[in-house]
Amino acid sequence: MKLQELLDYIEIDDVKGDTNQTIEGIYYNSQKVTPNSLFICIKGFKTDGHLYVEDAIKRGAVAILCEDIVETGKATMIKVKNTRKTMAAIANKFFDFPSKSIDLVGVTGTNGKTSVTYMIKSILEKSGRKTGLIGTIATLVDGEKIDATRTTPESLDLQKLFKKMKNVGIDSCVMEVSSHSLDLERVEEITYKVGVFTNLSPDHLDFHKDLMSYREAKKKLFYKTSLCNVINIDDADGKVIGKEVKKLDVPLLTYGIEEEADYVAKNIKMSFKEVTFDVVGPNFNETITLGIPVKFAIYNALAAIVSCHVLKVPAKEIVEALEEFKGVPGRFEMVKEIEKFSVIVDYAHTPDALENVLKAAKGFAKDKRVITVFGCGGDRDQTKRPVMGQISGELSDLTIITSDNPRTEDPKKILLMVEEGIGKTNGKYEVIEDRREAIKYALKDATEGDIVIIAGKGHEKTQVIGQEVLVFDDEQVAIEIAREEGLI
Ligand SMILES: CC(=O)N[C@H]1[C@@H](OP(=O)(O)OP(=O)(O)OC[C@H]2O[C@@H](n3ccc(=O)[nH]c3=O)[C@H](O)[C@@H]2O)O[C@H](CO)[C@@H](O)[C@@H]1O[C@H](C)C(=O)N[C@@H](C)C(=O)N[C@H](CCC(=O)O)C(=O)O
Ligand SMILES: Nc1ncnc2c1ncn2[C@@H]1O[C@H](COP(=O)(O)OP(=O)(O)OP(=O)(O)O)[C@@H](O)[C@H]1O
Ligand SMILES: N[C@H](CCC[C@H](N)C(=O)O)C(=O)O
Numbered sequence: 118m119k120l121q122e123l124l125d126y127i128e129i130d131d132v133k134g135d136t137n138q139t140i141e142g143i144y145y146n147s148q149k150v151t152p153n154s155l156f157i158c159i160k161g162f163k164t165d166g167h168l169y170v171e172d173a174i175k176r177g178a179v180a181i182l183c184e185d186i187v188e189t190g191k192a193t194m195i196k197v198k199n200t201r202k203t204m205a206a207i208a209n210k211f212f213d214f215p216s217k218s219i220d221l222v223g224v225t226g227t228n229g230k231t232s233v234t235y236m237i238k239s240i241l242e243k244s245g246r247k248t249g250l251i252g253t254i255a256t257l258v259d260g261e262k263i264d265a266t267r268t269t270p271e272s273l274d275l276q277k278l279f280k281k282m283k284n285v286g287i288d289s290c291v292m293e294v295s296s297h298s299l300d301l302e303r304v305e306e307i308t309y310k311v312g313v314f315t316n317l318s319p320d321h322l323d324f325h326k327d328l329m330s331y332r333e334a335k336k337k338l339f340y341k342t343s344l345c346n347v348i349n350i351d352d353a354d355g356k357v358i359g360k361e362v363k364k365l366d367v368p369l370l371t372y373g374i375e376e377e378a379d380y381v382a383k384n385i386k387m388s389f390k391e392v393t394f395d396v397v398g399p400n401f402n403e404t405i406t407l408g409i410p411v412k413f414a415i416y417n418a419l420a421a422i423v424s425c426h427v428l429k430v431p432a433k434e435i436v437e438a439l440e441e442f443k444g445v446p447g448r449f450e451m452v453k454e455i456e457k458f459s460v461i462v463d464y465a466h467t468p469d470a471l472e473n474v475l476k477a478a479k480g481f482a483k484d485k486r487v488i489t490v491f492g493c494g495g496d497r498d499q500t501k502r503p504v505m506g507q508i509s510g511e512l513s514d515l516t517i518i519t520s521d522n523p524r525t526e527d528p529k530k531i532l533l534m535v536e537e538g539i540g541k542t543n544g545k546y547e548v549i550e551d552r553r554e555a556i557k558y559a560l561k562d563a564t565e566g567d568i569v570i571i572a573g574k575g576h577e578k579t580q581v582i583g584q585e586v587l588v589f590d591d592e593q594v595a596i597e598i599a600r601e602e603g604l605i
């Protein structure tokens with residue numbers, strides 16, 4: 118595409134150089150630049166893309182989109198006010214507005230995004246729609262699984278994915294929309310048919326200044342929708358967002374269990390294997406049995422039901438899809454190989470999620486014990502560490518505090534912060550930095566009827582320590598240890 122065609126689509130402050138070249142690729146990372154491409158300079162949190170202009174030119178960039186003109190005399194310089202925002206627009210134009218022909222559902226909230234997106238995908242596919250998915254675990258395009266590095270990709274990567282989806286005839290796509298992505302303009306230029314809010318609780322307070330700014334970031338999704346907004350009204354922040362969103366032209370549908378909502382789940386019957394409940398809403402009155410026996414799964418199912426119902430999926434197909442739903446990798450996932458006691462791998466990495474999972478486990482354990490293995494990620498929100506420690510201390514019979522991706526932080530420092538919280542309770546605990554050893558301790562300690570919860574890493578296949586990325590999979594490690602110890 119001619120550079121000028123791209124420029125016609127965006128707002129520019131200044132141009133220096135020829136705009137008649139053909140642009141064959143666009144990049145925001147100089148290390149990836151190929152010949153005849155446009156390099157976009159982003160002022161980041163770690164470094165500044167403007168510092169890599171020379172590198173990009175060396176690799177073949179013929180045009181540079183920047184906020185500050187860098188005098189090189191070698192490439193066309195295009196100055197704009199905000200390169201992150203402009204990148205979204207330029208990518209949309211470059212890939213020929215790929216999401217226009219796709220019904221998009223965006224899901225935001227602190228917990229449950231991945232779970233809800235997987236449920237929605239199953240339902241839409243049941244109704245015959247070819248559905249893509251973008252989120253924490255992976256991007257799914259027509260049978261192809263592309264591993265994800267971020268929950269919500271950069272705008273350029275996102276538009277490229279939509280193009281890929283369009284090319285294979287995908288008509289619907291459900292994606293997680295993280296608060297980072299809403300604040301960092303990754304989802305600019307996108308109109309969602311349906312926007313979903315699951316819940317809000319403290320997380321990412323390293324990035325968002327406080328809970329209010331975190332909520333404001335999430336709220337932005339509901340100004341980007343065209344058909345319907347779907348909000349969990351049992352959630353305090355859902356209520357606040359709902360009140361504001363109600364004033365918009367796009368209709369609002371609420372769901373809940375406790376509060377009066379458009380779609381309500383009632384008559385909940387929980388067993389260790391499944392949960393059965395009725396869902397009543399406009400033209401919807403169904404009984405559903407779900408193979409994930411936790412209260413939050415009902416919320417996730419409600420979010421999926423409302424979203425798909427407004428997309429005109431018949432109630433019968435919604436029910437069938439949810440009843441066949443096999444769960445999400447690493448979300449309240451039972452390690453089936455171990456039968457002497459229950460081992461559950463879960464992705465709870467926030468205080469709220471941990472509390473929910475441990476309460477559910479406690480409900481099932483009755484007079485037996487709940488043994489929890491968990492840690493907190495490094496280079497992430499530090500405020501959640503003592504809070505999670507306290508929650509585990511209060512709700513577990515034994516906690517093994519361990520490492521969860523310490524990244525560049527000192528693992529011992531993270532463990533101490535978790536310990537600070539657990540120390541405020543009477544909860545029994547051990548500190549074992551090595552995650553494999555921590556899991557081993559838990560499995561060796563467990564006896565019949567106990568429930569071992571391995572939380573925080575869910576589907577993850579690696580443990581990041583310093584700059585090293587080591588292979589580590591909670592489920593596999595648990596199975597290996599169980600074998601070594603003669604438990605299976
Ligand atoms: C805070 C944040 O989101 N940062 C993301 C952001 O980094 P950044 O914009 O600050 O970039 P930077 O590293 O300072 O570099 C600036 C620019 O220089 C460029 N560069 C750099 C080096 C070089 O040699 N050449 C070059 O061109 C970079 O490509 C970049 O464009 O853009 C990078 C490139 O896409 C991301 O890798 C990076 O994610 C960091 C690693 C991250 O951890 N993000 C997490 C917190 C995140 O986004 N999480 C959310 C939510 C998770 C959830 O709750 O589900 C997510 O959506 O995943
Ligand atoms: N609706 C919910 N409410 C509260 N906790 C939930 C809910 N759904 C899932 N959880 C808990 O949160 C964990 C993460 O769930 P999930 O991966 O679906 O959330 P997410 O929002 O995608 O998380 P992330 O921000 O890491 O992408 C689960 O393993 C479970 O412990
Ligand atoms: N999407 C979340 C995942 C956290 C998972 C946990 N295992 C960790 O590494 O902190 C984040 O990036 O904060």
Ligand SMILES: [Mg+2]
Nearest residue numbers: 230231253293
């Ligand atoms: Mg997710």
